[in-house]
Amino acid sequence: SQTLVHYWVRVEDEAGRVTSFPYESDPAPTAAYFHYDNEIESGNTLYFLFMDRQTLTQLSRNPRDDAFLNCSLVIDDRRVGKEEGPIAYAHIGARRRGRNSRMNSRHQWKFKFNRDHLYDGNRTVDTMLSIPLVQRLGFMVFDVAGTDNLESEVIGLYLNGRFWEPYVAFE
Numbered sequence: 001s002q003t004l005v006h007y008w009v010r011v012e013d014e015a016g017r018v019t020s021f022p023y024e025s026d027p028a029p030t031a032a033y034f035h036y037d038n039e040i041e042s043g044n045t046l047y048f049l050f051m052d053r054q055t056l057t058q059l060s061r062n063p064r065d066d067a068f069l070n071c072s073l074v075i076d077d078r079r080v081g082k083e084e085g086p087i088a089y090a091h092i093g094a095r096r097r098g099r100n101s102r103m104n105s106r107h108q109w110k111f112k113f114n115r116d117h118l119y120d121g122n123r124t125v126d127t128m129l130s131i132p133l134v135q136r137l138g139f140m141v142f143d144v145a146g147t148d149n150l151e152s153e154v155i156g157l158y159l160n161g162r163f164w165e166p167y168v169a170f171e
Contacts, residue, residue, distance in 0.1 A: 001037035002161060004050050004072055006030040006090060027114040028091035034074040036086050040156075047157045047169070048074040048086070049109070051094065059095070063102040068093025068112045075119060089113055097126050106165060109157075120151075120171070127157070127167040 008030045010020040022031055040046060051059075051071040058069060071094040076086040096102040097110035109127045113119050152170040156163065 001035060001039055002048065002158075003035045004032055004048070004074060004088060005035065006032045006072070027116065030090050032072055032074075032088035032090035034086045034088045036074075036076065042156055043078060044166070045078050045153055045155045045169070046076040046086075047155050047167075048076070048161075049094070049157060049159050049164075050074075051160065059107075063096050066095060068095050068110075070094075073111055077120075087119075089117055089119065098128070108167075122171045125169050125171060127155070127169050129165050129167045 008020060008022060010018065012018045022028055034048065049071060050073070051069070055069045055071065059065075070091055073089045073092055073094070074086050075089070077084075092114055093112035095110050096107050098108045102108075106129055108129055111119075111125045111127075113123055113125075115123070119125055152168050155167050155169045157165055157167055
């Protein structure tokens with residue numbers, strides 16, 4: 001369980017015609033699926049972030065860089081009406097977000113999804129973590145007041161298989 005599998009398919013027919021999936025023009029060189037046995041008991045959406053050691057080191061060396069680095073993210077959206085299970089977003093971009101918080105060891109994240117595979121119609125999702133429940137309550141107050149506001153939710157984030165932090169994720 002909690003295994004991310006990347007794959008690509010190349011097919012050639014008897015006449016020598018070739019096609020592949022994902023296509024060479026797609027933003028991600030592979031597609032992915034996530035094997036998960038739902039062993040984590042949580043009412044919150046779960047984010048499973050996969051980032052290689054070299055990329056994590058690069059982020060640590062230059063936390064203020066605005067460049068998005070390669071990662072894969074699996075989102076198990078547990079909101080009411082979301083019953084499709086975990087969805088893998090292969091080869092998306094991630095970086096630290098915030099200004100002064102970029103130096104904090106408890107990273108806040110900004111994720112940039114590929115144009116052909118958005119999350120809930122969003123190209124980017126940000127996270128923040130200083131007292132997530134209080135931050136979520138603030139978003140909810142604006143919602144109740146009828147003020148146009150960002151969509152938000154409390155999430156649990158796992159980094160390379162380890163629980164990292166609870167966050168508030170917002171569009």
